[in-house]
Amino acid sequence: MSMPTSLALLNTFGLNQYCDSLVEVTSKEELINTCLMLYQQQQSMFILGGGSNVVFTDDFEGTVVKVSTKGIVVNEDAGFYYLTVQAGESWHQLVEYCLAKDIYGLENMALIPGTVGAAPIQNIGAYGVEFNRFCHNIEFLQLDTGNLVNFDNQQCHFGYRESIFKQVLKNLVVITEVTLKLAKHWVPEINYGPLQHFNLLDVTAQQIFDCVCMVRRSKLPDPKIFGNVGSFFKNPVVSTQEYDLLKSRYCELVGYPQADNHYKLAAGWLIENAGLKGFNIGGAAVHQDQALVLVNLGHATGNHVCQLAKYIIQIVFEKFAVILQPEPRVIGSVGEIEIK
Numbered sequence: 001m002s003m004p005t006s007l008a009l010l011n012t013f014g015l016n017q018y019c020d021s022l023v024e025v026t027s028k029e030e031l032i033n034t035c036l037m038l039y040q041q042q043q044s045m046f047i048l049g050g051g052s053n054v055v056f057t058d059d060f061e062g063t064v065v066k067v068s069t070k071g072i073v074v075n076e077d078a079g080f081y082y083l084t085v086q087a088g089e090s091w092h093q094l095v096e097y098c099l100a101k102d103i104y105g106l107e108n109m110a111l112i113p114g115t116v117g118a119a120p121i122q123n124i125g126a127y128g129v130e131f132n133r134f135c136h137n138i139e140f141l142q143l144d145t146g147n148l149v150n151f152d153n154q155q156c157h158f159g160y161r162e163s164i165f166k167q168v169l170k171n172l173v174v175i176t177e178v179t180l181k182l183a184k185h186w187v188p189e190i191n192y193g194p195l196q197h198f199n200l201l202d203v204t205a206q207q208i209f210d211c212v213c214m215v216r217r218s219k220l221p222d223p224k225i226f227g228n229v230g231s232f233f234k235n236p237v238v239s240t241q242e243y244d245l246l247k248s249r250y251c252e253l254v255g256y257p258q259a260d261n262h263y264k265l266a267a268g269w270l271i272e273n274a275g276l277k278g279f280n281i282g283g284a285a286v287h288q289d290q291a292l293v294l295v296n297l298g299h300a301t302g303n304h305v306c307q308l309a310k311y312i313i314q315i316v317f318e319k320f321a322v323i324l325q326p327e328p329r330v331i332g333s334v335g336e337i338e339i340k
């Protein structure tokens with residue numbers, strides 16, 4: 001008999017919704033068999049990693065499959081290490097594991113919460129480095145055929161917080177395993193903000209890791225204290241023309257030039273300068289120090305979070321004519337919904 005189970009401790013926003021049943025899978029075989037069985041019985045299912053990029057707005061009428069599969073295998077050739085990692089491994093623990101084995105490259109992405117299996121979905125990134133830089137292969141279960149399929153880096157169509165797994169393959173596959181390719185000849189990435197004071201010639205991966213951890217701990221609210229999902233909105237990308245127009249009105253506007261005549265704007269700056277820092281609806285608030293982060297003041301519901309997000313999108317649009325896009329996945333009673 002399945003039992004309604006609270007998801008409160010399984011999502012970093014701390015939203016207290018229930019699911020009809022919860023299955024925790026600890027081996028790849030169990031993950032595949034469970035998902036195929038639910039799919040074939042046409043039961044609603046939701047695949048859950050660390051719950052650090054989801055907002056539950058209702059009780060989920062179906063089965064939540066919590067991915068807790070473990071295992072890391074390291075292979076190498078003359079130039080590279082290849083790490084094949086099970087989907088349920090913790091991303092941050094993988095970063096630490098690599099550092100301890102003198103395998104470098106992931107240190108800029110320290111302390112990103114969640115699982116390795118979720119990392120390719122939104123192509124996680126931080127401090128100038130994105131997951132796709134190291135992605136060699138993604139293995140996933142295709143639910144309709146029951147086949148295990150392998151995609152190389154190109155086939156994943158990675159972009160800024162984007163991949164094929166959020167587009168045409170959304171909800172059709174379950175990522176089972178990820179293979180990363182890390183060069184033995186390490187090139188540090190220190191172009192981003194707080195890392196710029198390091199010297200390229202003598203910086204160590206451990207120093208970058210320590211600096212990233214320190215800055216993140218000081219900047220981001222700890223989900224154990226104030227529930228959150230990190231950045232709530234993507235940084236919007238606008239044309240140079242739009243950027244120039246905004247910059248002429250707001251000289252302090254923060255934007256970073258991109259390839260092909262575009263600029264990435266700092267969403268946090270837009271929210272803060274729309275006067276929304278600290279603003280709240282019910283138990284959900286714009287964080288006092290980090291306007292890009294929405295927090296649970298204690299009794300937020302997923303609906304408070306969505307109402308707040310909608311309001312922010314509206315006000316930012318009215319003031320700057322820029323459309324903010326939410327980063328987390330919003331899950332209603334039967335599956336994913338859009339904040340509109």
Ligand SMILES: Cc1cc2nc3c(=O)[nH]c(=O)nc-3n(C[C@H](O)[C@H](O)[C@H](O)COP(=O)(O)OP(=O)(O)OC[C@H]3O[C@@H](n4cnc5c(N)ncnc54)[C@H](O)[C@@H]3O)c2cc1C
Pocket residue numbers: 012046047048049050051052053054067087112113114115116117118119121122123124125126173174175176220221223228229230231329
């Ligand atoms: C404090 C904080 C800081 C953050 N900082 C960053 C940051 O710097 N950069 C960044 O990119 N992100 C950041 N995030 C967001 C989050 O950490 C990432 O999106 C992470 O990859 C989510 O992993 P998860 O395992 O928690 O996914 P979940 O939240 O469990 O799931 C997210 C989505 O992926 C799907 N999914 C999960 N696992 C699988 C699987 N194996 N197969 C198929 N679908 C799956 C789920 O169904 C869901 O739709 C932050 C979050 C928090 C709370």
